[in-house]
Amino acid sequence: MKKNVTIEKRKTFRHGDLRNALVTAGLEMARIGGPNAVILREATRQAGVSPNAAYRHFANQAALLAAVRSACISRVAAAIEEEMKKCHPGRYPQAFARKSLRAVGIGYLGFAMREPGMFRTAFSVPPPVHSPDPANTASMGLNPFQLLSLALDRMHESGLLSKKDRKDAEYLAWSTVHGLALLVLEGPLHKMPHEMVLALGERLVVMVERGLSSEIAH
Amino acid sequence: MKKNVTIEKRKTFRHGDLRNALVTAGLEMARIGGPNAVILREATRQAGVSPNAAYRHFANQAALLAAVRSACISRVAAAIEEEMKKCHPGRYPQAFARKSLRAVGIGYLGFAMREPGMFRTAFSVPPPVHSPDPANTASMGLNPFQLLSLALDRMHESGLLSKKDRKDAEYLAWSTVHGLALLVLEGPLHKMPHEMVLALGERLVVMVERGLSSEIAH
DNA sequence: AGCGTATGTGGACGATGTTTACTTAGTAGC
DNA sequence: GCTACTAAGTAAACATCGTCCACATACGCT
Known part of the structure; x- marks a missing residue:
């Protein structure tokens, strides 16, 4: 049902470009459901990473949303x-x-x-x-x-x-x-x-x- | 810290005017924080009632929000x-x-x-x-x-x-x-x-x- | 008086954001 | 080239939210 486009199970411990991956995922969620639809956990899921990993790149979900918003602008x-x-x-x-x-x-x-x-x-x-x-x-x-x-x-x-x-x-x-x-x-x-x-x-x-x-x- | 204005522990089992109380509480939340701030559970709390009681008057939180929105309009x-x-x-x-x-x-x-x-x-x-x-x-x-x-x-x-x-x-x-x-x-x-x-x-x-x-x- | 039903309760589930403590591996310094 | 530092990811837990299910209560009609 759900096509997880981006979860190709990485082999390196480091993701390499997680910040970008999160913004990209968030952008897609925003595209479909607007600002309220950009879910932090979902973004990490799509990036194939644990929820907390996001906090190495964003202070909180508001910060992630802000980044997504910038992309939208x-x-x-x-x-x-x-x-x-x-x-x-x-x-x-x-x-x-x-x-x-x-x-x-x-x-x-x-x-x-x-x-x-x-x-x-x-x-x-x-x-x-x-x-x-x-x-x-x-x-x-x-x-x-x-x-x-x-x-x-x-x-x-x-x-x-x-x-x-x-x-x-x-x-x-x-x-x-x-x-x-x-x-x-x-x-x-x-x-x-x-x-x-x-x-x-x-x-x-x-x-x-x-x-x-x-x-x-x- | 939190001034719960409306929780004067009712003595009747029935609230009597719960639907209105919920909308009023929701309206106040909307007033302060906009649409995203109207929380169903918080409304029931302010009305001095269990969370599920709300479901006797609204199908879901979206319905409550709709009622609040009408009041705002x-x-x-x-x-x-x-x-x-x-x-x-x-x-x-x-x-x-x-x-x-x-x-x-x-x-x-x-x-x-x-x-x-x-x-x-x-x-x-x-x-x-x-x-x-x-x-x-x-x-x-x-x-x-x-x-x-x-x-x-x-x-x-x-x-x-x-x-x-x-x-x-x-x-x-x-x-x-x-x-x-x-x-x-x-x-x-x-x-x-x-x-x-x-x-x-x-x-x-x-x-x-x-x-x-x-x-x-x- | 008795009963049906509108109304409220309690407990549970899954989801979310977030914190704290731990692990891993890339890198800089010697 | 070894080591120690630290950036980056993990695991487990907590509080809160919306919502569902089963159950309790008492209002009001007959």
């Missing part, structure tokens, strides 16, 4: 990057800026839909995302928050956003997509069909783009 | 109502509509800041909020989602929102405030000062109001 960042790669700076900086902002929002939401467990794990309880912890980044070296900032900078530089409106705009923009994602993943919008979520996502980023700037209409 | 609705009571329909329907929408957003966010544990408990995993379960409502008989709908209806009726823009607007608006609340409560914005959160909340509802309608500027 990196995945989010990677998903956003993937989306951002699709937009190139052409001759119209404003179009580029808009596309960048949209990429962040859609990348974020897309990941949430594709990997609900990891997404929920990424954003719960005490993540030090704000401080640029390299463990949270993907290939560009930016965490999701910084990727969003980048997109907003492009908006500002291209004249789409005044300096005043640019300030703290990441919080507003992020709130929006994050809220939709969580309402769908573990909230009352639980059974909303995927395509509708994505359609709402499109409307949402438009709303953000329009709503951020105080220029047009007061 | 009611509190959210009550907080929103409180805020909505402050705005009266005057001679300017549009002003009334705007104030209503703002009331929903601010009431929601305010509750999230005041009662983080209950708020997090209210919106996690499988809440049947969508169906108008009377257990989720407050004095007006409306759950948070319906209160939001009401405010948006006022926007529409007063001409601030076209029929097209009105459609599904509750999802967009809700996403926004909910996202900010969760980012602050259990996300990366964990240590943001309260006043800044509320200031952002103000900007947020403005953004929603401006961003919802496609009339002005496309």
